[in-house]
Amino acid sequence: MPKVGMQEIRKPQLIQAAIDAIDEHGFSGATVSIIGKNAGVSPAIINHYFGGKNGLFEETMKSLIKEFFSGLRKDVSQAKDKTSKEKVMALVHASLSQSQTHPQVVKAWTGFWASAMHTPSLYRLQNVYYHRLHTALVVILKEAFEIHKAREVAQTMAALIDGMWLRGSLSGGIDTARSTRQIAAYLELVFKH
Numbered sequence: 001m002p003k004v005g006m007q008e009i010r011k012p013q014l015i016q017a018a019i020d021a022i023d024e025h026g027f028s029g030a031t032v033s034i035i036g037k038n039a040g041v042s043p044a045i046i047n048h049y050f051g052g053k054n055g056l057f058e059e060t061m062k063s064l065i066k067e068f069f070s071g072l073r074k075d076v077s078q079a080k081d082k083t084s085k086e087k088v089m090a091l092v093h094a095s096l097s098q099s100q101t102h103p104q105v106v107k108a109w110t111g112f113w114a115s116a117m118h119t120p121s122l123y124r125l126q127n128v129y130y131h132r133l134h135t136a137l138v139v140i141l142k143e144a145f146e147i148h149k150a151r152e153v154a155q156t157m158a159a160l161i162d163g164m165w166l167r168g169s170l171s172g173g174i175d176t177a178r179s180t181r182q183i184a185a186y187l188e189l190v191f192k193h
Contacts, residue, residue: 014039018060023104027111058121061112065129071097084144085191092183095161101174110169133158153190160186
């Protein structure tokens with residue numbers, strides 16, 4: 001029987017083991033057995049705490065989303081006295097930060113995106129991520145634009161961020177500086193008009 005409180009101690013360890021397993025074996029190949037071995041625990045512990053692989057993957061995605069939005073809040077709050085364009089770029093920098101572009105993390109995100117189409121719990125989390133990002137962009141952009149324009153630009157910005165992620169993940173790594181420049185060029189055009 002696992003010790004009381006052990007889940008909170010083991011949770012970060014199991015999440016990292018899941019990310020490592022996805023990195024090495026792919027999303028579908030990362031079995032409970034492999035994850036347990038990476039974490040140094042019995043697969044039964046994963047089943048007990050998370051209800052199996054899907055539960056652990058859901059917790060892993062929640063952890064990555066939480067980390068993403070924590071960095072985003074920090075970067076945007078540091079730009080609170082800057083222009084709307086600079087605030088949006090702070091959000092872009094947070095989206096393309098080192099912790100979020102580490103090859104292991106990129107593989108995990110890509111696996112989650114692909115699996116979200118077939119797994120209701122991951123689909124729900126993907127929608128949470130999308131709506132929170134879109135809302136964060138709209139809140140900033142409506143400082144400079146009417147609401148309908150702010151929503152339109154926010155949707156394009158989110159697509160650019162996700163597109164840079166996808167392109168980078170498929171080409172062996174995200175070029176943060178290049179991606180940031182390309183997104184900034186689009187934003188420059190938007191603010192000129």
